Amino acid sequence: MLVKQGKEKKWFRAVWRQNSTVKMIDQRLLPKKFKIISLKNHKQTVKAIENMAVRGAGSIGATAAFGAMQAVLEAKPKNFKQFIERAFYRLRHTRPTAHDLFWAIERIDFAIQEKNPRKAKISAIKEAEKISSEYCERGKKIGKHGEKLLKNGTRMLTHCNAGWLALLDWGSALAPVYAAKRNGKIVFVFVDETRPRLQGAKLTAWELANEGIPHRIIADNAAGYYMSEGKIDLCIVGADRIAANGDTANKIGTYEKAVLAKENSIPFYVAAPTSTFDPNTKNGKKIVIEERPEREVLFIGKQRIAPKKSRAFNVAFDVTKAKYIKGIITEKGIIKPKKKAIKRLF
Amino acid sequence: MLVKQGKEKKWFRAVWRQNSTVKMIDQRLLPKKFKIISLKNHKQTVKAIENMAVRGAGSIGATAAFGAMQAVLEAKPKNFKQFIERAFYRLRHTRPTAHDLFWAIERIDFAIQEKNPRKAKISAIKEAEKISSEYCERGKKIGKHGEKLLKNGTRMLTHCNAGWLALLDWGSALAPVYAAKRNGKIVFVFVDETRPRLQGAKLTAWELANEGIPHRIIADNAAGYYMSEGKIDLCIVGADRIAANGDTANKIGTYEKAVLAKENSIPFYVAAPTSTFDPNTKNGKKIVIEERPEREVLFIGKQRIAPKKSRAFNVAFDVTKAKYIKGIITEKGIIKPKKKAIKRLF
Numbered sequence: 148m149l150v151k152q153g154k155e156k157k158w159f160r161a162v163w164r165q166n167s168t169v170k171m172i173d174q175r176l177l178p179k180k181f182k183i184i185s186l187k188n189h190k191q192t193v194k195a196i197e198n199m200a201v202r203g204a205g206s207i208g209a210t211a212a213f214g215a216m217q218a219v220l221e222a223k224p225k226n227f228k229q230f231i232e233r234a235f236y237r238l239r240h241t242r243p244t245a246h247d248l249f250w251a252i253e254r255i256d257f258a259i260q261e262k263n264p265r266k267a268k269i270s271a272i273k274e275a276e277k278i279s280s281e282y283c284e285r286g287k288k289i290g291k292h293g294e295k296l297l298k299n300g301t302r303m304l305t306h307c308n309a310g311w312l313a314l315l316d317w318g319s320a321l322a323p324v325y326a327a328k329r330n331g332k333i334v335f336v337f338v339d340e341t342r343p344r345l346q347g348a349k350l351t352a353w354e355l356a357n358e359g360i361p362h363r364i365i366a367d368n369a370a371g372y373y374m375s376e377g378k379i380d381l382c383i384v385g386a387d388r389i390a391a392n393g394d395t396a397n398k399i400g401t402y403e404k405a406v407l408a409k410e411n412s413i414p415f416y417v418a419a420p421t422s423t424f425d426p427n428t429k430n431g432k433k434i435v436i437e438e439r440p441e442r443e444v445l446f447i448g449k450q451r452i453a454p455k456k457s458r459a460f461n462v463a464f465d466v467t468k469a470k471y472i473k474g475i476i477t478e479k480g481i482i483k484p485k486k487k488a489i490k491r492l493f
Numbered sequence: 494m495l496v497k498q499g500k501e502k503k504w505f506r507a508v509w510r511q512n513s514t515v516k517m518i519d520q521r522l523l524p525k526k527f528k529i530i531s532l533k534n535h536k537q538t539v540k541a542i543e544n545m546a547v548r549g550a551g552s553i554g555a556t557a558a559f560g561a562m563q564a565v566l567e568a569k570p571k572n573f574k575q576f577i578e579r580a581f582y583r584l585r586h587t588r589p590t591a592h593d594l595f596w597a598i599e600r601i602d603f604a605i606q607e608k609n610p611r612k613a614k615i616s617a618i619k620e621a622e623k624i625s626s627e628y629c630e631r632g633k634k635i636g637k638h639g640e641k642l643l644k645n646g647t648r649m650l651t652h653c654n655a656g657w658l659a660l661l662d663w664g665s666a667l668a669p670v671y672a673a674k675r676n677g678k679i680v681f682v683f684v685d686e687t688r689p690r691l692q693g694a695k696l697t698a699w700e701l702a703n704e705g706i707p708h709r710i711i712a713d714n715a716a717g718y719y720m721s722e723g724k725i726d727l728c729i730v731g732a733d734r735i736a737a738n739g740d741t742a743n744k745i746g747t748y749e750k751a752v753l754a755k756e757n758s759i760p761f762y763v764a765a766p767t768s769t770f771d772p773n774t775k776n777g778k779k780i781v782i783e784e785r786p787e788r789e790v791l792f793i794g795k796q797r798i799a800p801k802k803s804r805a806f807n808v809a810f811d812v813t814k815a816k817y818i819k820g821i822i823t824e825k826g827i828i829k830p831k832k833k834a835i836k837r838l839f
Contacts, residue, residue, distance in 0.1 A: 368744075444686065
């Protein structure tokens with residue numbers, strides 16, 4: 148997407164490749180600072196996923212693909228397979244919940260199978276680039292399909308960040324809003340701030356401000372109030388993993404908003420590319436939920452908000468059962484969160 | 494309640510009187526700093542309510558009573574009535590939602606009616622002290638009644654701060670936990686951090702740490718997750734105003750937790766002294782909800798978290814309809830949130 152930089156606008160993806168270097172917008176610094184970081188080898192790329200310089204299912208997927216590619220490029224002929232296997236293992240163990248991570252590594256792995264080092268390297272670059280372009284293409288299509296749900300004047304709620312920062316370009320939950328804007332419709336977005344990491348207040352608000360889309364940030368506690376007051380017409384959120392039955396893991400708090408939407412008869416949609424679907428996971432109960440450091444709750448920035456003796460629980464995702472979801476917006480169209488409809492995608 | 498201060502423990506109420514000075518714990522500085530402030534006249538007391546050095550329905554009520562008392566003491570015989578009327582007007586316009594504020598001023602007003610200045614001053618002091626002692630007594634009784642809901646090992650969720658800081662002594666939602674502790678039962682408390690002002694992470698956690706009660710702070714987004722995982726046995730929250738039909742205004746986010754509790758078949762209780770009931774307000778729709786500065790959402794401390802161009806909505810309370818509330822714990826016992834049961838209280 149285009150990013151305002153002073154008086155100019157420049158085109159950026161959230162993550163991209165420059166020869167064997169992975170480049171990305173450091174998402175930990177936004178909205179204060181727009182900074183590009185360069186990751187010169189797969190170990191640096193592993194770290195960038197772990198420390199959340201990059202986040203968002205699709206952007207994690209693309210980064211993992213590029214990281215896997217870097218490992219292939221770095222591998223010496225002598226212990227080629229072993230080196231790659233170890234690197235892929237490290238990449239797979241960065242974050243447990245986002246399905247795209249595993250899916251992207253799998254694709255690179257498949258692309259280099261049975262190939263000699265020279266051919267494997269060429270294939271790895273090609274496949275990583277392909278994955279990356281597919282994400283952009285899929286985001287654009289999600290926007291096209293999802294836009295049908297939005298009228299001029301629609302007031303939408305979103306949670307966390309499922310914009311282009313989370314999916315290289317366009318995004319998932321926000322892609323329909325961007326598509327609507329390009330077609331002359333104005334959508335108003337309620338932005339959940341999304342504690343503890345504040346991806347809503349920091350990243351979604353930054354994206355929307357950059358695009359000139361009207362929005363307001365609200366405390367996560369306030370979404371229910373605005374729903375009950377009839378001020379929210381629909382909800383669209385992203386996803387980190389969608390099970391075979393439509394149960395969806397997404398940023399902590401998504402389940403709360405889905406229950407509140409149901410209680411207030413507001414349609415609740417999930418937007419995600421097919422790479423986020425995990426047909427091998429039967430239902431939401433089987434999804435591994437990442438627990439993150441207590442520090443994210445006890446501190447804001449460097450400032451401790453909690454008493455010294457108090458501790459926290461910090462679970463990063465929750466599961467929203469399919470029954471709360473009206474539809475899933477994919478690049479192949481809007482589908483019901485049902486086993487059969489999901490099977491038909493593949 | 495007793496507060497640890499170094500190696501000693503000292504007894505404090507959240508707000509108290511010393512001659513014509515109002516003293517209070519500055520709740521904006523906790524948990525970092527335990528500081529007592531002195532308010533020498535009613536104008537300073539008005540400011541302390543406005544700037545939230547004191548908050549919590551009961552503590553606001555007691556502060557308003559003391560502020561009204563100060564006005565009576567400050568009034569010169571010449572324009573006695575006029576001065577007091579103006580002062581009461583200012584006090585009533587500090588914060589709109591908490592019923593105790595209006596109720597306490599009304600009591601002082603009634604106590605001084607038809608009295609000459611000398612007698613009015615004596616009555617004002619007596620009545621303010623009485624209101625203050627009643628809050629402490631009521632909190633203790635709420636604890637006694639509410640304790641019946643808690644077993645050894647009960648895991649309870651609370652929102653915002655409805656402890657002794659909010660009701661001079663004992664508290665409302667936390668009083669049952671303190672009573673249980675004194676009877677040898679250990680209750681585990683999930684503490685919603687309660688954005689935007691973080692009264693949970695800052696004040697409730699501080700109270701619980703001070704009492705040695707096991708607890709963990711969670712992001713407001715995570716309450717639903719722990720409910721759905723079967724890790725929360727019941728919820729108790731405070732109240733700012735309870736309408737004649739049991740609809741309850743309380744800190745923003747209370748409604749969300751109540752809906753989630755219902756969805757997960759978890760009993761949801763409100764704890765409040767009878768002074769928080771407003772029999773003249775028919776139902777929740779008639780309750781005035783305070784909107785507070787956007788800054789509370791856009792900044793944390795002095796640090797702006799949101800993009801410069803982004804704005805916020807910041808509604809401070811929401812209304813939880815009676816249908817979501819299993820019971821209201823008052824100093825007169827636990828009642829159903831029904832018109833008849835509420836009428837019987839008065």
